[in-house]
Amino acid sequence: MRKVLVAFVLAFAILMFSATKIVMVYWPGPESEAMEKVVSYWNATEGKKLGIEVEILNFSREGFWEKQEILLNARSSEVDIVFVATYIIGRLAPHLVPLEGFQLDPNVFIASALDSMSYEGFLYGLPLDVSNHFLYYRKDLMEKLLNEPAWRTRYEELSQKYLGKKLSPKRPNEWEWDDYKATAIFFTKKYNPDSPTTYGNVLQMKNLVYNVMIWNDVLWSMGGSWFDSTGKFNIKTEAARKAAELFKTLYDLGTVPPGVTTYEFGEANEAFKSGSVFMMIQWSAAYNILTDKTQSPLVYDKVALAPIPGPRPSTHVHSLGVALSKYSKKKDAALKFLSFLASEQAMKMYAENGGIPPVETVLKSLGHKRPEFPVIAEHVRKYGYVEATIPETMSILEIISNKLTAYWAGQIDLDRTLDQIQAEVDTLLKK
Structure with missing residues (x-):
């Protein structure tokens, strides 16, 4: 009887002190590799003390969101923490618990990143990786343009001829869109046979929602947005017209490679890496590629960053993060x-292993290893905007992409383009 009692007590003790296992779905790739280091630390330290063990569950990238939504729609308790993104946070919100009373210091995270994980006034997700855009350009050629009298004169002549006004070269952080356009013309051999690059810029014009996110920078920088002051979707604005025309003009002028209507992230990078283009608006993730000597031997030491041009420099911001399943x-x-994950300690560990958390102190502290990190922090804080986190965000992006691509390719005029976007989004939002 004594042996049975001892065995029962031991079994009860093991049950009492065994760890509670938390299952967290995470995006596979560099992000999950970075998170594994954070989770391992938690499981060996604070988690061990609290009896809380975290396990990462990776789905394959193909069909990732669909697989996760199947679990959520089934109201499955198999996962506790799910992976979220800005552009689907509104769609997933009914399955999530708002992070009210959550131990998060709002001063740790950059405000626009917290906005990117919020819906209808509630924070639903913890932002762990932030994405934004930069203007990338060739700093060696920019310095020559600023300091070589013959180049300056030619620049002024071309701007007068094609823009109707004489512009002088400026540093990219001072640019309006006319400066961008004039520089694109100057560095295109068609207009300047002495240009060391064949094209002045490269655009990403493939029918793809992520390319529209880049175009939105132009819209926002010109003072536009998706919604007016009353909260109504309105794309039939002067800012939208000018933003759409800018890409069309640059394409029609031939300041971009002829195949840009099929370009996205990879193709734009390849054009820049080849040394055939002077500048591009591109995701911050490209910096590590373009400044790597092995991957980009022709330009790795010639890359510089600037804000998106315009009267109101703006960069799209979206975040990848995690949320608590209802x-x-x-x-x-x-x-x-999650409270531990929201600490500067955890976020620094995540960044040191490959993540890009929207925590300004962390990003600035790692500038010696990743020179773009402090610039990401500055631009996301100063210029960052979030288009929308409503359930229809991705559908709106798809509508805009379908119509703008057709306009840029000359298949439809601008008035019909904006009319059709407006009508389709109005119908979508009424459903």
Whole structure:
């Protein structure tokens, strides 16, 4: 009887002190590799003390969102923490728990990144990786343009001829869109046979929602947005017209490679890496590629960054992050881990292993290893905007992409383009 009692007590003790397991779905790739380091640290330290173990569950990239949404739609308690993104946070919100009372210092995270994880006034996700855009340009050629009298004179002549006004070269952080356009013309051999690059710029004009995110920078920088002051979607504005015309003009002038209507991230990078273009608006993730000697031997030491041009420099911001599932049966334990994850300590560990957390102090502290990190922090804080986090965000992007691509390719005029976008989005939002 004594042996049975001892065995029962031991079994009860093991049960009492065994760890509560939290399952967290995470995006596979560099992001999950970075998160594995943070989770390993948690499991060996604070998690061990609290009896809370975290396990990462990776789905394949193909069909990732669909697989996760199947679990959420089934109200499955198999996962406790799910992976979210700005452009689907509104769609997933009914399955998530708002992070109210959550131990998060709002001063740690950059405000626009928190906006990117919020919906209808509630924070639903913890932003862990931030994406934004830069103007990339060739600093060696820019210095020559600023300091070589013959180049300056030629620049002024071309701007007078094609823009109807004489412009002088400026540093890119002072540019309006006319400066961008004049520089694109100057560095295109068609207009300047002495240009060391064949094309002045490269645009990403493939029918793709992520390319529209880049075009939105132009719209916002010109004072536009998707919604007016009353909250109504309105694309039939002067800012939208000018933003659409800018890409069309640059394409029609031939300041871009002829195949740009099929270009996205990779193709634009290749054009820049080849040394055949002077500048481009591109995702911050490209910096590490373009400044790597092995991957970009022709330009790695010639790359510089500037804000998006315009009267109101603006960069699209979206975040990838994690959120608490409404169907988790271990919410208290999951929140303890999320509180740790929201600390500067965890975010620095995440950044040191490959993540890009929207935490200004962390990004600035790692500038000696990743020179773009402090610039990301500055631009996301100063110029960052979030188009929308409503459930229809991706559908709106798809509508805009379909119509703008047709306009840029000459298949439809601008008035019909904006009319059709407006009508389709109005119909979408009424559903």
